[in-house]
Amino acid sequence: MDSRIPGLYKLDPEDRLSEIAEATELSQEAQNKITTQGIDAAEAGAISENVIGTIEYPLGIATNFVINGQDKLIPMAIEETSVVAAASNAARMARSTGGFRTQTSGPYMISQIQATEVDTPRAAKIDILDAKENLIELANEQDPVLVKHGGGCEDIEVQLIETPRGKMVITRLIVNVQDAMGGNAVNTMAEALAPEIEQLTQGNVSLRILSNLADRRLARASCTIEPSELETEDTDLSGEDIRDRIIDAWAFAVGDPYRAATHNKGIMNGIDAVATATYNDWRAIEAGAHAYAAVDGYGPLTTYEGDSDGNLVCSIELPMQVGTIGGATQLQPVAKAALEILDVDSANGLAGVFAAVGLAQNLGGLRALVSEGIQSGHMSLHAKNIAIQANAPEHLVDEIAARMVAEEVIRQDRAEELIDELQ
Incomplete structure (x- = not known):
């Protein structure tokens, strides 16, 4: 081709x-x-x-x-x-x-699980990472078709971030979504892990959703x-x-x-x-x-x-x-x-x-x-749009557009005048 x-x-x-x-x-x-x-x-x-x-x-x-x-x-x-x-x-x-x-x-998407009001965030991070293998297994149970085709959750990371509402524990799922955009897959996995993360952190889990900053993709x-x-x-x-x-x-x-x-x-x-x-x-x-x-x-x-x-x-x-x-x-x-x-x-x-x-x-x-x-090519096309909007007959559109570009007057009232003149 x-x-x-x-x-x-x-x-x-x-x-x-x-x-x-x-x-x-x-x-x-x-x-x-x-x-x-x-x-x-x-x-x-x-x-x-x-x-x-x-x-x-x-x-x-x-x-x-x-x-x-x-x-x-x-x-x-x-x-x-x-x-x-x-x-x-x-x-x-x-x-x-x-x-x-x-x-x-590679087709990797990130999903985030937010835990707030965690009394011991550093200990919570260690507990989540200790449970990584079980958490990955639970995540992959949510989409066996994706796993069958070589995808699935491959890693879990934990971030401790400072916010205006205090420190938060953020669990990140790294998911190989293969040939899909993957939003539904990673969101479903995050939803499934939310109760486990809440138990491990002894905090309150709120958001569990993908990130569109897909810097692994x-x-x-x-x-x-x-x-x-x-x-x-x-x-x-x-x-x-x-x-x-x-x-x-x-x-x-x-x-x-x-x-x-x-x-x-x-x-x-x-x-x-x-x-x-x-x-x-x-x-x-x-x-x-x-x-x-x-x-x-x-x-x-x-x-x-x-x-x-x-x-x-x-x-x-x-x-x-x-x-x-x-x-x-x-x-x-x-x-x-x-x-x-x-x-x-x-x-x-x-x-x-x-x-x-x-x-x-x-x-x-x-x-x-x-x-x-930028206006040279753009305005010639724009002039055609203006001619069409002014109801120029099809056989006159190009000529009216060319005249408006040459005059550097690309307006509907001028297109209407040219229609009257040329018909």
Whole structure:
């Protein structure tokens, strides 16, 4: 499969889907689900509560990705313009040097059990650790299917933390959740151990729930970009100039959390879009990513450096709590089709894809920011949205958008004037 599909954006949606289906050998059933969106209000009631209907996002495909030597087409569901285009463009720049390389630290989730009002916290810690073997056995009894597939609780740790309400004893379960996101599994284990922890500590157990700071479940991606790939027709800047400006933009984010917040938002544009397309929990991913960015003072999740050959070396590291089975991933037919397009065989593989897309998204955004400016491509797409909102006939949308961009007046009243003028 070749993820390099020039001109895909020029096709209409039906022909575009045909191209993707041919490239990925997408089943006819999956194609039908994508076409119809595949979920009604009744089915949605199995996923959420008080359902009155459903809401659709555009489902786009980012092209050009090579991840660990394999071409990948990336489903992305997002309502923001320029995101899919930026990821595709950055992935194209990385192709000549082999694309993206990824690795993961394993599918480990953490669950916490909080004990308060413990008179002898240090002794309680020792008692919990003495009972570790029995506690792990009890935890694994809660999910024999997970254990059968090689997962389960593998370790127990105890922390004594100082809080505004006094010292607390926190028991941490380290659970291998295999190909699931794992929230339900680790929460069930924590619930089962809560009475045992209460007895061992002689305190009061309150919270028993997972942590979304999944720092035992890291995903990393890297790529190398030759300066010539960074050049753009919209500026006179050399590839070397743009390379240095990207590194300076990253350094700005290192030094200033106000910049780092927007820098990381650019990363999450890509990651959240893939999460939405595959029905993974983007809120959990967001929480984990920003918490990880703040562990030593809030900073960027990516790094940009120059190597001895003058290339731009790009990398990312962040928690990635995603799954290919369980949860809502199997309840939404379009999400199942998106996973079929991605063709990953494990949660670790999916986590690597997420990391690569986040890095590509950030690289694409920074390149635009430091060269022609973020508004150049973004506003041309925005102008089309404004033309459509003004009820422009389909055959006039592109022309009206182009005129508004040229005039640098992108407003609905101007779109309405141009409709009257051109009709």
